[in-house]
Amino acid sequence: MELGNANQKTGKTSENNSSRQKTKDGLIIDLEAEKKEISKRYRHLLKACKADLDKNDKKLIRLAFDTALEAHKDTRRKSGEPYIYHPIAVAQIVADEIGLRSAIPVICALLHDTVEDTYITLEDIRSMFGPVAEKIIDGLTKISGVFDQTSSLQAENFRKMLLTLSDDVRVILIKLADRLHNMRTLGSMSRDKQLKIASETAYLYAPLAHRLGFYNIKTELDDLALKYTEPEVFNSIADKLQESKKERDKFISEFIQPIKAELLKQGFKFEVKGRPKSIFSIWNKMKKQGVTFDEIYDLFAIRIIIDTPPEHEKADCWKVYSIVTDSYVPNPDRLRDWISTPKSNGYESLHTTVMSDKGKWVEVQIRSQRMNEIAEKGFAAHWKYKESAQETALDEWLTRIRELLENPENNALDFVDDFKLNLFADEIFVFTPKGELRTLPVNSTALDFAYEIHSDIGSHCIGAKINHKLVPISHKLNSGDQIEILTSDKQYPKEDWLSFVVTAKAKGRIKATLKEEKKHLADQGKEIFQRKLKHLKIPDSEVNMNDILLYYKLPSALEFFYRVAMDAIDLKQLREAVSYKDQRLRSERREPTLEEIVHNIRGSSDMLVIGENLSKIDYKLSPCCNPIPGDDVFGFITINDGIKIHRINCPNAMQLMSNYAYRIVKAKWTGQEQLSFLVGIRITGMDDVGVVNNITKIISSGLKVNMRSISIDSNEGLFEGTIMLFVHDTEHLTKLMKKLSNLPGILSVTRIN
Numbered sequence: 068m069e070l071g072n073a074n075q076k077t078g079k080t081s082e083n084n085s086s087r088q089k090t091k092d093g094l095i096i097d098l099e100a101e102k103k104e105i106s107k108r109y110r111h112l113l114k115a116c117k118a119d120l121d122k123n124d125k126k127l128i129r130l131a132f133d134t135a136l137e138a139h140k141d142t143r144r145k146s147g148e149p150y151i152y153h154p155i156a157v158a159q160i161v162a163d164e165i166g167l168r169s170a171i172p173v174i175c176a177l178l179h180d181t182v183e184d185t186y187i188t189l190e191d192i193r194s195m196f197g198p199v200a201e202k203i204i205d206g207l208t209k210i211s212g213v214f215d216q217t218s219s220l221q222a223e224n225f226r227k228m229l230l231t232l233s234d235d236v237r238v239i240l241i242k243l244a245d246r247l248h249n250m251r252t253l254g255s256m257s258r259d260k261q262l263k264i265a266s267e268t269a270y271l272y273a274p275l276a277h278r279l280g281f282y283n284i285k286t287e288l289d290d291l292a293l294k295y296t297e298p299e300v301f302n303s304i305a306d307k308l309q310e311s312k313k314e315r316d317k318f319i320s321e322f323i324q325p326i327k328a329e330l331l332k333q334g335f336k337f338e339v340k341g342r343p344k345s346i347f348s349i350w351n352k353m354k355k356q357g358v359t360f361d362e363i364y365d366l367f368a369i370r371i372i373i374d375t376p377p378e379h380e381k382a383d384c385w386k387v388y389s390i391v392t393d394s395y396v397p398n399p400d401r402l403r404d405w406i407s408t409p410k411s412n413g414y415e416s417l418h419t420t421v422m423s424d425k426g427k428w429v430e431v432q433i434r435s436q437r438m439n440e441i442a443e444k445g446f447a448a449h450w451k452y453k454e455s456a457q458e459t460a461l462d463e464w465l466t467r468i469r470e471l472l473e474n475p476e477n478n479a480l481d482f483v484d485d486f487k488l489n490l491f492a493d494e495i496f497v498f499t500p501k502g503e504l505r506t507l508p509v510n511s512t513a514l515d516f517a518y519e520i521h522s523d524i525g526s527h528c529i530g531a532k533i534n535h536k537l538v539p540i541s542h543k544l545n546s547g548d549q550i551e552i553l554t555s556d557k558q559y560p561k562e563d564w565l566s567f568v569v570t571a572k573a574k575g576r577i578k579a580t581l582k583e584e585k586k587h588l589a590d591q592g593k594e595i596f597q598r599k600l601k602h603l604k605i606p607d608s609e610v611n612m613n614d615i616l617l618y619y620k621l622p623s624a625l626e627f628f629y630r631v632a633m634d635a636i637d638l639k640q641l642r643e644a645v646s647y648k649d650q651r652l653r654s655e656r657r658e659p660t661l662e663e664i665v666h667n668i669r670g671s672s673d674m675l676v677i678g679e680n681l682s683k684i685d686y687k688l689s690p691c692c693n694p695i696p697g698d699d700v701f702g703f704i705t706i707n708d709g710i711k712i713h714r715i716n717c718p719n720a721m722q723l724m725s726n727y728a729y730r731i732v733k734a735k736w737t738g739q740e741q742l743s744f745l746v747g748i749r750i751t752g753m754d755d756v757g758v759v760n761n762i763t764k765i766i767s768s769g770l771k772v773n774m775r776s777i778s779i780d781s782n783e784g785l786f787e788g789t790i791m792l793f794v795h796d797t798e799h800l801t802k803l804m805k806k807l808s809n810l811p812g813i814l815s816v817t818r819i820n
């Protein structure tokens with residue numbers, strides 16, 4: 068329509084209109100009209116920026132816009148639109164929805180794709196916009212792009228992204244805006260890209276938005292992700308919401324009538340909203356409670372927002388609470404007071420659920436305008452209300468994330484798991500003896516609390532007094548507990564501590580101390596070893612560590628020295644070990660039979676136990692046969708890559724065992740329960756005779772996953788199946804899901820929580 072209008076006004080025809088062009092997809096495009104649209108969008112963006120931008124800021128924003136426009140001028144989005152629409156839209160989100168209205172973030176949003184995708188360099192950015200913009204764009208360039216392939220790469224990128232939190236949080240916020248706009252325009256992407264981007268959004272970005280307190284963005288991301296991963300679910304809920312709208316509106320207006328009257332009578336300035344819950348949260352509830360749409364009682368929440376100064380807001384919120392509960396009977400179990408103790412992402416609100424005249428439970432949320440702004444804009448609102456006590460909660464969270472990131476022990480996937488753990492875990496509130504409040508994830512123990520106070524206190528913790536009663540360090544805390552930590556100089560971190568701490572901080576510190584301790588012991592072991600060499604009159608120079616490691620079947624010198632220190636190695640065999648090479652050559656000449664090998668393995672006393680035990684040897688699961696808990700396995704000592712675990716019936720096993728029998732170690736799993744966990748996945752697709760067969764084939768023979776149950780319902784040519792199975796880890800699960808979604812006729816594969 069816009070194209071037509073523009074054409075009419077100029078009176079040109081398509082033949083002689085020089086501004087019209089044909090794209091390579093055969094689309095006719097009116098460049099004049101586009102130019103107008105671009106400047107319209109740019110002016111709209113300027114309106115969203117701070118009113119008090121100075122002349123220089125305005126000039127810089129214009130320069131950023133012109134630079135981006137020129138750099139992207141030959142590129143179009145998948146939808147056929149000019150590429151520049153995207154950076155303008157991202158900048159608009161940054162200003163409007165995230166609330167960063169000053170020059171730097173807007174400039175960076177406009178330029179966010181230039182360094183990665185065009186001829187613009189970081190030096191260009193620096194010389195035009197200064198070092199701060201350069202740093203932000205650098206951050207944005209580094210974290211974008213590579214999001215691809217495997218889950219661990221994705222996790223690694225996510226980790227990198229969060230790492231930039233410690234540099235400049237604006238990088239994350241612009242990235243979030245970028246993702247939001249990409250999700251809003253996902254419709255023109257191919258189906259597989261849609262699925263990939265949507266699931267990544269649900270997995271990483273929505274939780275991140277939530278954690279940063281951007282409720283509106285989080286909700287929109289979740290809804291959009293659902294729209295693309297499970298379109299039929301999304302559409303059916305959207306339709307039902309639409310159908311029931313009239314009835315709902317009527318109910319809401321009747322419900323709030325007496326409350327409104329009383330609020331007015333008492334002189335409150337207020338606003339009442341009756342908002343339906345998001346499609347995503349309705350769907351979540353349907354899944355969690357196993358109910359249908361019609362059975363969900365709280366499809367919407369009533370929100371009462373009062374206009375009151377900060378010093379009165381708490382008292383006024385409780386006054387409103389009193390008015391609400393005078394009109395309707397509250398459910399005492401459903402009172403949530405996030406005013407006295409805000410959530411750690413800063414959310415403040417008073418929630419109650421009351422019984423309406425129609426016999427329906429209704430959730431009522433009461434908050435001040437300030438609280439509402441924080442609830443909707445999260446982070447950005449904090450900047451506006453700088454004095455707010457919530458700053459500290461947010462800072463604490465950022466500190467926690469930084470601690471996680473700085474821990475080199477964490478691999479990327481662990482990190483995402485820890486991050487998500489800290490994210491989704493509900494929190495408990497506990498107190499120090501002096502009455503200071505601390506927030507910890509649910510299931511935290513006394514030891515977690517000790518580490519929370521200080522890592523030295525954690526390391527020397529021997530017990531605690533909770534509400535004046537003596538408890539062990541593994542004691543689980545409850546909200547409201549007051550905890551006094553007892554320490555002793557004689558105490559040191561133990562490996563089994565890892566089995567009951569839950570905070571990332573405690574885990575990281577314990578692992579680090581244990582590792583240090585091991586290194587320390589290894590140093591002592593090295594001295595013992597060198598003394599022994601002297602004693603045996605073996606010159607140190609002749610000693611080939613490789614031979615020794617092969618002889619003792621150990622993966623590293625550190626491991627060897629550590630065991631020497633622990634007296635777990637028989638140094639009497641040292642002479643033999645040093646001359647091991649010759650022996651090895653001899654043994655390589657004569658190939659042992661398989662029986663001999665198996666006999667050797669069975670007979671050997673050293674057993675490698677595969678599990679989460681830190682002092683045990685490092686090992687890797689071999690990709691050639693992908694062993695999972697429960698498989699018969701053996702360890703193979705590689706020269707440079709530690710011990711690899713293979714299945715006994717691995718195609719390479721015969722060859723390895725027969726050629727390198729001396730490098731084989733016996734191995735067993737610590738126990739299946741510890742290492743595999745039950746997950747559910749939901750599959751939807753076209754109903755087809757072979758489909759169930761194909762699915763089970765992939766699960767049980769392709770990836771050797773133990774299936775616990777499978778149920779498939781089909782309806783009018785479509786099916787939906789739920790499969791419960793044991794997987795080894797998330798990487799394994801991702802692989803399985805990827806395989807399944809590649810099957811013909813499969814529409815979606817999602818994990819059930």
Ligand code: MN
Pocket residue numbers: 153179180245
């Ligand atoms: Mn982008």
